[in-house]
Amino acid sequence: MLCRTASDLYWLSRYVERAENIARLVDLTQRISLLPERLDPGKSATTAWRRGLDALGQLELFGAARGEIEPETVRQWLMLDADNPSSIHNCLFHGRELGRAQRGAITAEMYQELNTSWLDLAEAGEGAADSDGVSAFLEWVKTRSAAFRGVTFGTMGRDEGYHFMALGTAVERADNTVRLLDIKYAQSEEHESSSRDFIQYYQWSAMLQSMSAFETYRKNYRDAVDPLHVSEMMIFQPDMPHSLTACTQSIHRILEVLAQDPRSEVVRKSGALAARLRYGCMSEVQDQGIKAFLDDFMQQLHGLTQAIVDAFMTSTATGNAGSVEPGRNTGAVVS
Amino acid sequence: MSARPPYDEMHDAEGTIRPHYARFAEWMNGTQDARIAQKRRQAEISFHRVGITFAVYGEESGGERLIPFDIAPRIIPSGEWKVLEAGLIQRVRALNMFLHDIYHDRRILEFGVLPESLVLRNAQYRPQMQGIDLPNEVYAHIAGIDIVRAGEGEYYVLEDNLRVPSGVSYMLENRKMMMRLFPELFAAQAVAPVEHYPELLLETLQSVAPEGLDEPVAAVLTPGSYNSAYFEHAFLAQQMGVELVEGQDLFVDDETVYMRTTRGPRRVHVIYRRIDDDFLDPQVFRTDSVLGVPGLFSAVAAGRVTLANTFGTGVADDKSIYPYVPEMIRFYLSEDPILLNVPTYRLRQDDDRRYVLEHLDELVVKEAQGAGGYGMLIGPTASKAEIETFRQRILAEPERYIAQPTLSLSTCPTFVESGVAPRHVDLRPYVLSGSETMVVPGGLTRVALREGSLVVNSSQGGGTKDTWVLED
Numbered sequence: 087m088l089c090r091t092a093s094d095l096y097w098l099s100r101y102v103e104r105a106e107n108i109a110r111l112v113d114l115t116q117r118i119s120l121l122p123e124r125l126d127p128g129k130s131a132t133t134a135w136r137r138g139l140d141a142l143g144q145l146e147l148f149g150a151a152r153g154e155i156e157p158e159t160v161r162q163w164l165m166l167d168a169d170n171p172s173s174i175h176n177c178l179f180h181g182r183e184l185g186r187a188q189r190g191a192i193t194a195e196m197y198q199e200l201n202t203s204w205l206d207l208a209e210a211g212e213g214a215a216d217s218d219g220v221s222a223f224l225e226w227v228k229t230r231s232a233a234f235r236g237v238t239f240g241t242m243g244r245d246e247g248y249h250f251m252a253l254g255t256a257v258e259r260a261d262n263t264v265r266l267l268d269i270k271y272a273q274s275e276e277h278e279s280s281s282r283d284f285i286q287y288y289q290w291s292a293m294l295q296s297m298s299a300f301e302t303y304r305k306n307y308r309d310a311v312d313p314l315h316v317s318e319m320m321i322f323q324p325d326m327p328h329s330l331t332a333c334t335q336s337i338h339r340i341l342e343v344l345a346q347d348p349r350s351e352v353v354r355k356s357g358a359l360a361a362r363l364r365y366g367c368m369s370e371v372q373d374q375g376i377k378a379f380l381d382d383f384m385q386q387l388h389g390l391t392q393a394i395v396d397a398f399m400t401s402t403a404t405g406n407a408g409s410v411e412p413g414r415n416t417g418a419v420v421s
Numbered sequence: 422m423s424a425r426p427p428y429d430e431m432h433d434a435e436g437t438i439r440p441h442y443a444r445f446a447e448w449m450n451g452t453q454d455a456r457i458a459q460k461r462r463q464a465e466i467s468f469h470r471v472g473i474t475f476a477v478y479g480e481e482s483g484g485e486r487l488i489p490f491d492i493a494p495r496i497i498p499s500g501e502w503k504v505l506e507a508g509l510i511q512r513v514r515a516l517n518m519f520l521h522d523i524y525h526d527r528r529i530l531e532f533g534v535l536p537e538s539l540v541l542r543n544a545q546y547r548p549q550m551q552g553i554d555l556p557n558e559v560y561a562h563i564a565g566i567d568i569v570r571a572g573e574g575e576y577y578v579l580e581d582n583l584r585v586p587s588g589v590s591y592m593l594e595n596r597k598m599m600m601r602l603f604p605e606l607f608a609a610q611a612v613a614p615v616e617h618y619p620e621l622l623l624e625t626l627q628s629v630a631p632e633g634l635d636e637p638v639a640a641v642l643t644p645g646s647y648n649s650a651y652f653e654h655a656f657l658a659q660q661m662g663v664e665l666v667e668g669q670d671l672f673v674d675d676e677t678v679y680m681r682t683t684r685g686p687r688r689v690h691v692i693y694r695r696i697d698d699d700f701l702d703p704q705v706f707r708t709d710s711v712l713g714v715p716g717l718f719s720a721v722a723a724g725r726v727t728l729a730n731t732f733g734t735g736v737a738d739d740k741s742i743y744p745y746v747p748e749m750i751r752f753y754l755s756e757d758p759i760l761l762n763v764p765t766y767r768l769r770q771d772d773d774r775r776y777v778l779e780h781l782d783e784l785v786v787k788e789a790q791g792a793g794g795y796g797m798l799i800g801p802t803a804s805k806a807e808i809e810t811f812r813q814r815i816l817a818e819p820e821r822y823i824a825q826p827t828l829s830l831s832t833c834p835t836f837v838e839s840g841v842a843p844r845h846v847d848l849r850p851y852v853l854s855g856s857e858t859m860v861v862p863g864g865l866t867r868v869a870l871r872e873g874s875l876v877v878n879s880s881q882g883g884g885t886k887d888t889w890v891l892e893d
Contacts, residue, residue: 190659401681
């Protein structure tokens with residue numbers, strides 16, 4: 087497979103996944119910001135949206151582009167703003183453009199899904215920035231993402247391209263889970279007293295719901311929503327598709343298939359990261375401090391993604407003819 | 422314009438339905454207008470969803486349009502097709518022999534069949550190709566021959582396209598759409614299939630690979646996703662199961678072409694290129710091109726890779742060469758041409774030029790090297806000022822133009838806002854040349870959607886139809 091194709095497919099699936107994850111993040115923020123004031127004293131809705139932007143690393147960008155943080159403005163920014171490189175709008179746009187460029191490498195049905203999302207965005211986005219239109223729009227985004235994943239799963243041959251797409255999904259997911267946990271922990275640190283258990287309950291429930299993980303949680307823990315258990319599930323639960331363990335396992339498995347040399351740098355890096363998650367436990371994380379753990383994980387994930395780009399998506403071969411190395415913009419927007 | 426009404430593909434002069442349209446007419450009479458309207462809408466939505474679009478030059482960035490699709494098919498009876506098929510194969514064989522000849526011994530110039538300067542001074546003539554041998558001596562592996570029908574229904578070749586003819590994906594997608602919308606029509610009669618075109622194309626490409634290869638690797642070379650025909654490039658690559666590459670994905674080392682892949686360099690043997698000559702190799706042609714592959718020419722010259730179509734085919738489809746094609750057929754094949762050429766005035770010749778300047782309001786004047794319906798004068802519909810402009814241009818540079826009588830192109834029933842009305846059509850069949858020369862039965866029918874218009878180009882508001890060749 088061409089290096090360029092591998093790169094485009096990897097980013098294509100990252101954008102599709104990112105659109106969905108931003109929808110989930112908006113959903114979580116919306117749920118938290120709607121909790122009655124008495125459950126979250128002194129914390130206005132503005133704070134929740136600030137945390138959301140912060141988790142995406144977009145506080146400064148937003149400030150420069152849109153100024154004051156207002157719930158409506160931030161919602162608009164995250165969902166539909168063409169000036170925000172990571173808005174759902176732009177994720178759908180880039181996903182479709184990459185799909186168009188690689189329509190020979192994906193199935194016709196896959197391109198149709200991407201194209202449909204983009205063509206219907208204007209209609210689906212109408213009124214989405216209003217408080218009462220948000221959830222319908224977010225549902226639509228999640229459904230579109232699921233439809234694409236479904237069609238990919240159902241129609242695409244299990245070739246190299248499929249693996250690069252799966253790789254993009256897993257990398258983007260891991261990235262997102264860290265960011266969501268980050269939001270939640272930044273917030274918890276503001277409530278040190280254990281007397282605020284009921285706040286914790288509602289906020290961590292909101293997190294589970296936004297991740298569509300409430301049912302899984304109940305099955306696994308059968309207790310009231312406990313922050314430690316939620317974190318444990320999001321980090322270590324191998325059968326929870328958004329958990330860091332699940333994501334790093336699949337990254338490692340895919341790279342083992344893609345790499346010709348089992349001792350290559352990417353396989354080694356991904357293996358080390360996956361093993362750390364697989365054989366880690368919550369008490370270890372607590373000893374290290376959750377914030378430090380997440381930062382450390384993010385750094386390793388970043389190193390791994392760089393190794394992936396080096397290994398598969400840039401060709402160092404040039405001919406005597408002196409052909410120029412393609413200066414390829416891989417399109418990183420958040421990271 | 423001639424007083425006689427144009428040839429109607431569906432009805433004869435008395436208004437009776439021609440036999441090959443009988444089934445379709447029956448179906449149309451028996452089908453409610455509302456259902457047809459609904460199917461037309463369905464077709465449009467579907468083309469949008471599938472993303473069968475083309476980019477339009479000069480529109481705001483990302484300008485994408487659908488080529489309007491008309492659901493009334495253009496039907497060709499099998500007897501007529503047999504003649505067309507034989508004529509197309511004959512013509513393309515002669516054109517390939519002409520290309521081989523002028524890049525080798527130049528016998529045709531020696532015999533004085535056409536003036537030497539017309540070939541050697543032609544901007545499309547590539548002196549670099551002189552003496553280079555190609556597999557099967559084929560230059561134009563994919564040819565799109567534009568055919569029109571005029572007068573009493575006789576077919577004429579309007580133009581040969583031997584560089585990078587496009588549109589074949591619409592031929593295939595139109596058929597797919599029709600089969601989806603109106604399966605009952607295909608059940609009622611035998612329409613010759615076209616769906617195997619990509620397979621034939623792949624076979625053709627593999628048959629001209631450098632010698633001694635068991636499994637030659639082919640690739641489609643595109644200028645990129647912003648090119649107006651990108652959909653087609655991607656479509657053909659996918660249908661053939663080969664890589665779709667851009668210039669940046671290829672490099673040449675030791676006169677050998679490689680793709681940059683996730684597993685390192687991989688050799689390419691045959692390149693179906695959809696980039697013009699000028700941009701293919703900055704070492705030999707336009708040095709400012711970033712679309713091409715430096716060193717590609719040397720690899721072709723060394724016989725290490727085959728380019729389809731190869732460099733320098735434009736010299737044979739130039740409109741100034743066009744009038745000589747019937748003579749080429751006689752010269753190389755010792756056969757009479759099966760297909761007619763449109764009578765063409767050569768403006769470099771004094772008496773032709775005098776006649777043309779006196780009859781500009783009746784004639785069509787074309788730039789010898791123009792394409793896509795740009796830079797053309799249609800005398801009968803042109804204003805006085807337009808005619809005057811062309812008169813001056815011809816006087817200044819007569820060799821740049823040719824003139825032809827205004828053909829009254831045949832019409833085909835077409836769905837328009839006011840119902841069904843006749844609109845002018847042409848036909849582009851695709852001729853493949855590898856180890857043999859062949860045509861899939863059918864082609865792309867283009868239709869001028871504006872009433873009275875003769876311009877069928879998609880860039881000028883033309884649409885397309887499915888083309889049916891009926892089997893016996």
